[in-house]
Amino acid sequence: MASIDVALKQGTDSRQHREPVVNNFSIQVATVNGSGSQSANSVLLRTIFLMGVPVSGKNLFPSNIAGLPTWFTIRVSKDGYVARKRDPEILVAMNPESAADDVRALKPGSVVVFDEPLKLDALRDDLEFFSVPFDKLAGPVAPEPKLKKLLRNMVYTGVLAHLLRLEMPEMETAISKQFSGKKRATEVNVAAARVGYEYAVANFERSRFMVERMNENANKIIIDGNAAAAMGALFGGVTVVPWYPITPSSSLVESLMDLLKEHRVDAEGRATFAVVQAEDELAAIGMVLGANWAGARAMTATSGPGISLMAEFTGLGYYAEIPAVIWDVQRVGPSTGLPTRTAQGDLLSTAFLSHGDTKHPMLLPGSVTECFEFGMTAFDLAERLQTPVFVMSDLDIGMNNWVSDPFPYPEAPLDRGKVLSKEDLDRLGSFARYKDVDGDGIGYRTLPGTEHPNAAWFARGSGHNEKAQYSERPEDYVNNLDRLNHKWETARRIVPGPVLEHSAKGAKIGIIAFGSSHWAVLESLDELKQQGVEADYLRLRAYPFNAAVAEFIAAHERVYVIEQNRDAQMLQLIKMDIAAEEVVKLRSVLHYNGHPLEAQAVTESIVLQEAK
Amino acid sequence: MATTPAVKTNHIGLSVIDYRGSKSTLCAGCGHNAISERIIDAFYEMGIEPEHVAKVSGIGCSSKTPAYFLSRAHSFNSVHGRMPAIATGAAVANHKMLYIGVSGDGDTASIGMGQFAHLMRRNLPLIYIIEDNGVYGLTKGQFSATADIGSRLKTGTINELPAIDTCALAIELGATFVARSFSGDKKQLAALLKAAIAHNGTVLLDVISPCVTFNDHEGSTKSYKFMKDHEEPLQDINFVPSFEEIDVEYEPGSGVDITLHDGSKMHLTKLEEDFNPTKRIEALTRLAEAREKNEVLTGLFYLNPGLPSFTDRLNLVDHPLGTLPQSVTRPSKEVLDGIMEEYR
Numbered sequence: 034m035a036s037i038d039v040a041l042k043q044g045t046d047s048r049q050h051r052e053p054v055v056n057n058f059s060i061q062v063a064t065v066n067g068s069g070s071q072s073a074n075s076v077l078l079r080t081i082f083l084m085g086v087p088v089s090g091k092n093l094f095p096s097n098i099a100g101l102p103t104w105f106t107i108r109v110s111k112d113g114y115v116a117r118k119r120d121p122e123i124l125v126a127m128n129p130e131s132a133a134d135d136v137r138a139l140k141p142g143s144v145v146v147f148d149e150p151l152k153l154d155a156l157r158d159d160l161e162f163f164s165v166p167f168d169k170l171a172g173p174v175a176p177e178p179k180l181k182k183l184l185r186n187m188v189y190t191g192v193l194a195h196l197l198r199l200e201m202p203e204m205e206t207a208i209s210k211q212f213s214g215k216k217r218a219t220e221v222n223v224a225a226a227r228v229g230y231e232y233a234v235a236n237f238e239r240s241r242f243m244v245e246r247m248n249e250n251a252n253k254i255i256i257d258g259n260a261a262a263a264m265g266a267l268f269g270g271v272t273v274v275p276w277y278p279i280t281p282s283s284s285l286v287e288s289l290m291d292l293l294k295e296h297r298v299d300a301e302g303r304a305t306f307a308v309v310q311a312e313d314e315l316a317a318i319g320m321v322l323g324a325n326w327a328g329a330r331a332m333t334a335t336s337g338p339g340i341s342l343m344a345e346f347t348g349l350g351y352y353a354e355i356p357a358v359i360w361d362v363q364r365v366g367p368s369t370g371l372p373t374r375t376a377q378g379d380l381l382s383t384a385f386l387s388h389g390d391t392k393h394p395m396l397l398p399g400s401v402t403e404c405f406e407f408g409m410t411a412f413d414l415a416e417r418l419q420t421p422v423f424v425m426s427d428l429d430i431g432m433n434n435w436v437s438d439p440f441p442y443p444e445a446p447l448d449r450g451k452v453l454s455k456e457d458l459d460r461l462g463s464f465a466r467y468k469d470v471d472g473d474g475i476g477y478r479t480l481p482g483t484e485h486p487n488a489a490w491f492a493r494g495s496g497h498n499e500k501a502q503y504s505e506r507p508e509d510y511v512n513n514l515d516r517l518n519h520k521w522e523t524a525r526r527i528v529p530g531p532v533l534e535h536s537a538k539g540a541k542i543g544i545i546a547f548g549s550s551h552w553a554v555l556e557s558l559d560e561l562k563q564q565g566v567e568a569d570y571l572r573l574r575a576y577p578f579n580a581a582v583a584e585f586i587a588a589h590e591r592v593y594v595i596e597q598n599r600d601a602q603m604l605q606l607i608k609m610d611i612a613a614e615e616v617v618k619l620r621s622v623l624h625y626n627g628h629p630l631e632a633q634a635v636t637e638s639i640v641l642q643e644a645k
Numbered sequence: 646m647a648t649t650p651a652v653k654t655n656h657i658g659l660s661v662i663d664y665r666g667s668k669s670t671l672c673a674g675c676g677h678n679a680i681s682e683r684i685i686d687a688f689y690e691m692g693i694e695p696e697h698v699a700k701v702s703g704i705g706c707s708s709k710t711p712a713y714f715l716s717r718a719h720s721f722n723s724v725h726g727r728m729p730a731i732a733t734g735a736a737v738a739n740h741k742m743l744y745i746g747v748s749g750d751g752d753t754a755s756i757g758m759g760q761f762a763h764l765m766r767r768n769l770p771l772i773y774i775i776e777d778n779g780v781y782g783l784t785k786g787q788f789s790a791t792a793d794i795g796s797r798l799k800t801g802t803i804n805e806l807p808a809i810d811t812c813a814l815a816i817e818l819g820a821t822f823v824a825r826s827f828s829g830d831k832k833q834l835a836a837l838l839k840a841a842i843a844h845n846g847t848v849l850l851d852v853i854s855p856c857v858t859f860n861d862h863e864g865s866t867k868s869y870k871f872m873k874d875h876e877e878p879l880q881d882i883n884f885v886p887s888f889e890e891i892d893v894e895y896e897p898g899s900g901v902d903i904t905l906h907d908g909s910k911m912h913l914t915k916l917e918e919d920f921n922p923t924k925r926i927e928a929l930t931r932l933a934e935a936r937e938k939n940e941v942l943t944g945l946f947y948l949n950p951g952l953p954s955f956t957d958r959l960n961l962v963d964h965p966l967g968t969l970p971q972s973v974t975r976p977s978k979e980v981l982d983g984i985m986e987e988y989r
Binding site: 252253254255256260264267268269270271272273275292296297299302303304305306307309311312313315316317318319320321322323324325326327328329330331345346349353439440442443446447479480481482483484485486488489490491492493494495502503 | 663667694695696697699701711712716717718719720721722723724727729730731732733734735736737738739741742759760762763959960961962963965966967968969971973974975976978980981982984985988989
């Protein structure tokens with residue numbers, strides 16, 4: 034019995050291996066870090082994008098400048114799935130070090146384009162191999178020998194153009210875009226792509242995997258979350274940006290610097306912004322608080338280790354009630370961890386960053402569009418709430434390229450919060466900095482430089498009364514802490530609420546996810562449906578949660594909280610917020626290997642837990 | 646009918662009361678209180694509007710003192726050793742204000758050394774005062790890193806590590822006005838403070854300020870008695886703000902005139918023929934020599950009024966960044982559309 038099953042299965046497989054696959058596969062390019070493959074991979078991604086086909090790219094790179102293996106995956110999906118796919122169908126093997134392992138890991142029927150000297154075709158007989166002499170092809174088109182190494186990469190784009198039926202004119206457009214229209218660079222790279230294309234035409238049949246033109250990308254953009262966040266900050270009116278470089282957040286500030294230099298310099302060449310490279314993250318957050326105290330929209334961007342260093346100052350910001358915007362582009366911890374790998378592991382440490390009773394709003398962008406949106410509104414919230422606000426992005430959203438609709442121009446004006454002017458003080462006479470005048474837990478502040486003898490107040494981390502005067506009186510302390518808690522309830526109401534992304538009639542199961550997990554969850558919902566599991570899906574966009582989260586949990590028998598950390602950190606936060614009898618409904622899907630979450634992992638975990 | 650005597654005012658019409666703060670909670674006789682008094686006098690005499698001043702500090706006895714002067718000025722009492730970061734952010738957000746930072750020797754030379762170094766390096770426009778008593782007062786008398794080698798605590802513990810000379814460091818790192826004084830030397834401290842107010846760039850003013858409770862006894866090198874016996878003023882300083890009639894007595898040929906950025910002049914009477922406070926190397930040499938001789942050299946060691954400050958270098962618009970209107974800080978829809986096009 035068993036042997037017949039096996040034989041039948043193999044038969045099915047070999048038939049499948051001849052069937053054409055259109056717009057539904059994944060390419061993995063394996064190169065050596067620092068070999069300049071990023072340009073070639075971007076060109077591949079953009080060529081498919083220009084053909085109107087849904088596409089996504091993920092860079093799985095090491096913490097290294099040059100020498101270690103690196104992989105770039107491109108997913109082509111007619112259904113619009115953009116999460117990482119577990120198994121690639123096309124491997125481009127350029128790295129001798131990882132090639133054999135990469136080939137062994139492939140599913141039968143996959144395609145391998147490899148560098149001829151590697152002789153990979155001897156490893157397996159259930160794959161389709163294409164041997165390409167990259168050095169020989171790149172040599173003649175390289176204007177100087179040192180460029181040969183770079184151009185080898187562009188050669189494989191041409192080879193793939195033939196094998197996968199990519200349109201060469203679109204590829205040439207993509208190359209021109211990649212090199213910002215620079216004539217010489219474009220010419221050389223187009224020549225390299227053509228050499229690869231012509232070699233493939235002359236020597237290979239096309240593969241059964243193909244890209245066929247669609248019309249899904251009209252008007253769309255390709256962008257990474259860090260660049261989107263920088264754009265949000267620009268249109269959110271950021272003025273002061275102190276920062277300390279750390280992967281994977283550095284490109285956020287670097288993008289922002291470029292934008293500010295271009296769009297925020299007046300006619301005389303004077304800046305309406307300041308970027309300060311601080312000596313460390315302690316100084317960066319200190320400068321952010323100092324600048325916000327003086328009225329500026331100041332932000333910084335960092336990752337886990339930087340968050341740890343910002344703990345003490347964040348407590349000061351909470352207690353002295355100074356606005357601040359901090360982007361945490363999360364990477365794998367603890368400690369140095371895996372600096373170039375993605376995670377959602379800073380939730381608990383950030384939510385309660387600092388000593389004493391402290392807690393901080395966190396925004397949870399799930400897309401590049403939300404990176405743009407929260408890039409602006411985080412300032413509104415910070416100034417309205419007069420408190421540090423964290424935006425919890427991650428490496429997957431922040432550094433990978435995503436296809437998106439263009440970002441809409443903001444309609445709402447900047448909300449600068451409760452600030453009293455000289456004229457206000459002329460009218461009022463005086464004010465009490467920490468008095469809850471409006472019943473929302475938020476007092477009024479003045480800015481240094483306000484020309485009124487009663488404008489000044491004393492910002493301090495030590496105990497204070499409503500007038501910001503030093504006080505150790507127990508009733509003053511309790512009054513303050515209780516008001517801060519009341520302000521937390523205001524935050525609950527005004528932070529972005531959760532989104533019911535999917536609802537199935539009569540579903541007993543609920544799924545809660547957030548951030549970059551969103552895309553794998555969307556795909557998993559379809560997979561689950563195929564397996565007979567219907568689920569509703571609520572996507573969180575901020576902490577603290579509003580009432581919709583508890584209501585969602587109450588409306589389901591079991592709720593799976595999907596997150597990219599070991600300790601179910603979001604589930605722990607939810608637990609603190611719901612009725613004790615509801616807690617037993619919560620289950621976890623945890624993913625923490627540093628790679629972006631894939632749908633299959635979510636589906637498998639839920640199916641397994643549902644079977645129990 | 647008795648007439649009310651006219652209240653004495655400065656040239657902007659404010660009386661000294663307008664520069665006072667709340668009552669000090671430090672120990673009676675603390676050198677820090679004398680420094681607060683001199684700060685009040687200096688800002689009053691210079692006629693600076695208190696609303697144009699922002700006070701920043703870290704943590705410690707010294708860092709409490711901004712509450713005791715200029716209560717009409719905004720103030721930020723931050724965390725231990727991190728006053729420079731708060732000051733830097735604020736100075737960038739509003740470069741039209743005058744910033745005064747108060748720190749201590751623990752707050753600066755131990756926990757805050759990193760931020761101190763980088764603030765000096767940036768030449769941030771800030772008067773950075775170290776109220777220096779060589780001891781941790783608030784935690785009841787541990788040595789700080791400016792305690793001199795060989796000095797003894799009340800408990801009998803001897804300090805076996807060399808002191809950090811914050812003035813020498815500041816000169817090395819890039820501060821453009823570096824001086825040392827003594828809290829009990831009213832005349833010198835007042836003159837230095839007024840000159841500091843006129844300076845554009847980082848002022849590092851290390852003021853030896855004996856701790857009456859923990860570090861004012863036989864064996865301490867920062868006691869009143871030690872300072873009286875070992876203080877060696879480098880110059881007699883007369884500071885003449887530009888709005889006052891210049892009327893200074895000095896021997897022709899014995900002084901160096903230095904014009905500060907606001908046009909006011911500082912006149913230094915040299916004690917040594919060959920000392921020139923505009924030369925870094927000479928300043929460092931004099932500090933090193935004084936240290937060898939176990940003397941506390943006071944006076945203005947180094948001054949470079951010509952260097953652009955940190956906020957000058959940022960080439961900012963005139964209006965403070967913090968209060969720029971949305972029409973300036975949010976680019977137009979056309980700009981966004983243009984950027985979107987780049988990403989297509």
